[in-house]
Amino acid sequence: MTTRRSTEWIYQGVFYLAAGLTYTAIVLRSFLLYQGTPALGQVLGLLLIFLLLFLVDLALSKYVGGWFHIYLGLQTTLATILLYAPDFIEYDYFSLLFAILGMQAMQRLSLKSVLSWVIAFFILMAYPFFLFSGALVGTTLVLLFGSVIVFLSAYALAARRAQEAIINNQSLMQQLQAANLQLQAYSETLEQLGVARERQRLARELHDSVTQTIFSMTLTTQSALLLLERDTSRVGAQLDRLNQLAQGALSEMHTLISELRPGQVAGGGLASALRQHLQNHHFPEGLSIALEVEGEGALLKSEDQGLFRIVQEALNNVVKHAQASQAHLRLHMAEPFFVEIEDDGRGFNLQQSQGGGRMGLASMRERADEIGWKLQIESSPGKGTHIRVEKKDSEEERA
Numbered sequence: 001m002t003t004r005r006s007t008e009w010i011y012q013g014v015f016y017l018a019a020g021l022t023y024t025a026i027v028l029r030s031f032l033l034y035q036g037t038p039a040l041g042q043v044l045g046l047l048l049i050f051l052l053l054f055l056v057d058l059a060l061s062k063y064v065g066g067w068f069h070i071y072l073g074l075q076t077t078l079a080t081i082l083l084y085a086p087d088f089i090e091y092d093y094f095s096l097l098f099a100i101l102g103m104q105a106m107q108r109l110s111l112k113s114v115l116s117w118v119i120a121f122f123i124l125m126a127y128p129f130f131l132f133s134g135a136l137v138g139t140t141l142v143l144l145f146g147s148v149i150v151f152l153s154a155y156a157l158a159a160r161r162a163q164e165a166i167i168n169n170q171s172l173m174q175q176l177q178a179a180n181l182q183l184q185a186y187s188e189t190l191e192q193l194g195v196a197r198e199r200q201r202l203a204r205e206l207h208d209s210v211t212q213t214i215f216s217m218t219l220t221t222q223s224a225l226l227l228l229e230r231d232t233s234r235v236g237a238q239l240d241r242l243n244q245l246a247q248g249a250l251s252e253m254h255t256l257i258s259e260l261r262p263g264q265v266a267g268g269g270l271a272s273a274l275r276q277h278l279q280n281h282h283f284p285e286g287l288s289i290a291l292e293v294e295g296e297g298a299l300l301k302s303e304d305q306g307l308f309r310i311v312q313e314a315l316n317n318v319v320k321h322a323q324a325s326q327a328h329l330r331l332h333m334a335e336p337f338f339v340e341i342e343d344d345g346r347g348f349n350l351q352q353s354q355g356g357g358r359m360g361l362a363s364m365r366e367r368a369d370e371i372g373w374k375l376q377i378e379s380s381p382g383k384g385t386h387i388r389v390e391k392k393d394s395e396e397e398r399a
Helices: 002-034 039-060 067-084 092-108 111-230 232-260 269-280 301-322 350-355 359-370 394-398
Strands: 288-294 326-332 338-343 373-379 385-391
Touching: 002 039, 002 092, 002 111, 039 067, 039 092, 067 092, 067 111, 092 111, 111 232, 269 288, 269 301, 269 326, 301 326, 301 338, 301 359, 301 373, 301 385, 350 373, 359 373, 359 385
Parallel strands: 288 326
Antiparallel strands: 326 338, 338 385, 373 385
16 A cells, blocks of 8 residues: 555656646746737736646546546637637747646546547647648647657556556455465364364274273273182283283374374385384284385375375274284385285275274275375275275376
8 A cells, every 4th residue: 555655646746747847838938938018918817727727626626527528628728729829929839738638638537538638639739830830840840749748648648557557466465365364264274174183083093992992901900800809710811811902002002192293204205104114113913014115206295194194094904903914015106106005804894884984994085085096995804905095197186
């Protein structure tokens, strides 16, 4: 807004300066030419009326509709009288009054109306030049004074266009700022929804895994306490069972905590992050996990992170549900890019699992959709589980 006002002041200042200098030059020229003659009073009187109308226009133009056309008609009449009056021997410089009117018309009227007025100005200016000065001198005068009128009118039009451009740019800037605010609000909403969804998933995981395991530990502890009074020989088995449950709960807690850690995939990429995960994670005894990497292609950081979470969730399901002895993880880091997780566990009924809304499978599908990959799951009771996450090609993405 400050830039707009300062620019308007500059353009208006230049206009008033040009109009003031032109009008002052006409008054001084008239005084020098008609000094000591009866015509001086008539010329200065008409010029004074021109000035008064100019000042009145500044006060009325914003409040009286259609006034400006009346103003142009009155001012054009005064300029024409000065040009055509037989008592005014030197009349050519009066045509510069049309330059002032041309600048005002350029600032206020539509381009079609401006052209009509400018054409009228040229006709009224040119006729006395040819009538009183002849063809050659008249042509010279028309070109001389006409160029001044055209130049000043063109400047006024350029200033008007610049002001309109500034207004449009500020309007676009305001719209852009409003759009940015809406985008920030939308981003914050998505972030909050993501946080809520992640909390819900973790709460479900805690309920389905750790909470149930701790409940089983409680029952096993109570059984051991009862056996201490009745049959001490069976206490050892209960303690072994309690130890296994505790280790399972610890492993599940490690998994959930690792999912909360940001930036799992560092500069080494997905393969390096998975090697580190397999090395540092406490998997149950009797479960062997093999990692195979083919190709050296690079993925986006968001793809690395999403695929890491999918593999993490898949391995978590293997530990909790599959009862598998072997799992095979394959990364194909070249066209076509894909990741496979396969185990020899007990498998499950895929249709029943999808109908039951298992949180782990839903989470993997959501993460695959977020990074633009497609996830396929194959499983049946007693035949293990095969999960494949493949990058969509350009045609699939457009679809």
